[in-house]
Structures are given as C-alpha cells and as structure tokens.
Amino acid sequence: MEDAQAGSADRIERRLLRQISRLNKQRGLIEPGDKVMVAISGGKDSWGMLHLLRAYQRKLPFEFSMVAVNLDQGHPGFPVSTIRDHLVQQGFEHHLVTVDTHRVVKEHTPEGKAFCSLCSRLRRGILYRTATDLGATKIALGHHREDVLETFLLNFVYAGQLKAMPCKLRSDSGEHTVIRPLATCAEADLAALATARGYPIVPCDLCGSQENLRRKKMKALISEFELEDSRIPSNMFAALGNIKPSHLWDEELGTVARGGESADVEPRAARSSSPPAHAGLVRLRTTPARDESC
Numbered sequence: 001m002e003d004a005q006a007g008s009a010d011r012i013e014r015r016l017l018r019q020i021s022r023l024n025k026q027r028g029l030i031e032p033g034d035k036v037m038v039a040i041s042g043g044k045d046s047w048g049m050l051h052l053l054r055a056y057q058r059k060l061p062f063e064f065s066m067v068a069v070n071l072d073q074g075h076p077g078f079p080v081s082t083i084r085d086h087l088v089q090q091g092f093e094h095h096l097v098t099v100d101t102h103r104v105v106k107e108h109t110p111e112g113k114a115f116c117s118l119c120s121r122l123r124r125g126i127l128y129r130t131a132t133d134l135g136a137t138k139i140a141l142g143h144h145r146e147d148v149l150e151t152f153l154l155n156f157v158y159a160g161q162l163k164a165m166p167c168k169l170r171s172d173s174g175e176h177t178v179i180r181p182l183a184t185c186a187e188a189d190l191a192a193l194a195t196a197r198g199y200p201i202v203p204c205d206l207c208g209s210q211e212n213l214r215r216k217k218m219k220a221l222i223s224e225f226e227l228e229d230s231r232i233p234s235n236m237f238a239a240l241g242n243i244k245p246s247h248l249w250d251e252e253l254g255t256v257a258r259g260g261e262s263a264d265v266e267p268r269a270a271r272s273s274s275p276p277a278h279a280g281l282v283r284l285r286t287t288p289a290r291d292e293s294c
C-alpha cells in the first residue's frame, strides 16, 4: 500500500516537473546563472515549488542557484520554527525575515474591511528589498493553474478586465522579475504531492483576515465545471493563451489585430446607435484580487 502511494507521488512529481520544464522552455523563467529567491509561505504550493525546483535544478544542463525566503509577518501563532526546521533538515539555503506588518495592517485597515490589500503590498515591498539584499535575479511565487484561473474570473466578473496572472513579470521599477514556475500545474497535484511527501503545512488563516468570498465563489465555479468534465480547467487555461483580439472589444488591440482598420469591421452591435460596450459598466472592484492575497 505504501509502495503504491509512493509510486503515485512519484508519478505526480514527474508530471509536475514536466509541466515546469515545458513552461520554462517556452517562457525562459529560469536562465543560466540566475539566483532564484523562492518565496516560502509554508503552504502546500510553496513547499511543492521549492522541492520541485531543486529536482528541476538537478536535471538542467545549466546552473542556477536558489535561496528560500520566508517572511514572518507577525501573524499570531506563526510557526517560524516549523519552517526553519524543514529548511534545515532538507538542506536548503535559506533566509528568514521578520517584519511585523500584521500590527501595521490592523492599525490602518478600517473596521470590517479585508486586510489583504495593504498586507500584500507591504509583503511585496519586503520581498523586493530582500531580493535586492540577497542579489537574487528572480523571485519565484507558488501560484498554480487554479490561482491563475480564479484571478482571471475575478477580474472578468468583478473588475471589468480581461486579465489573469503572468508567469513572468518585471516589477514597475524594472528592478525585479517575478516568476511563477507552477503556473501550469494543477492545484490537486500539488495538494496530493504535499500530502504524500509530508510537507509541514502552515495554516493559512493565522492572519485573521476575512474570508475572500468572491475568490471562493470562483473556485467553486471552476470545481463545478471540472465535475461536469475534467478537461474544462485545462481548456479554460488554454484559452488564456489563445486570444483573438479582433473578436474582443478592446479598441486599441482590435485595431492592431485588424491591421489598422477600425470602423469598417466593427461588429454590427457596435455600429448601431447603442452606447459603447463599456458604457454603464459598474466596476465592482477595480483592482485584481489575487495579487492582494496570499
């Protein structure tokens, strides 16, 4: 029985490694000589990313280095020793940072509002500074396929934007590059791997933030689709890389896609006297949600 479980975990690990490798070949997330700062929250995804990147490092024909970084934000009961012990036992080069952003966030967030917006901005700033201090050339975050899809749906439904999460992104200052090596990996595979390998999972509710109900709704929607047909999440993900700008309503993109023509080839509905497509849009939320949470 144990052999069967180990065999299944090995299969899952091989599948995840193939996906990481394919994405890396296509998008050049990790390049020769990189020093990758791997952000470790203590959740299943970040542990999976760290172990998978080490396995990937051993297979690659070129060299890159890694340093695991955990940020203790002062959340009550945050078990930093659990994280440290695992990193030490497993022989990972690591760096632990402690900044009590929890107190700042609580002081500056109005009663009844979610902490995530300020919390994630502070965390991002600290991670960027740490990357600079450590001389890291890339910052790896553990977002997976479902995170990308949920973010896309959140922006589509609540923010009136077609926008997901890129697998490689330069920071606004141009100083840092964020990569998401797990962006094409299914969350279920990462969960199964974490269970099988016994990663020491840190609970994700220590910050005391209100549950993100909208994100939960999007997650439930994707699960519902998946129950109907297990291929649907992959199809949705494929759609993000299979865009027909000429058949969307972004004037600038559509014009470029149509080779400079604009008015003549507009869809019939847009040629009528009806108001432009964006008129009357109520932006329920104007900023994307995923980058505002863990």
Ligand code: SF4
Pocket (backbone or CB within 6 Å): 115, 116, 117, 119, 120, 207, 208, 209, 292, 293, 294
């Ligand atoms: S869910 Fe994440 S981003 Fe939101 S408050 Fe908690 S730790 Fe911060």
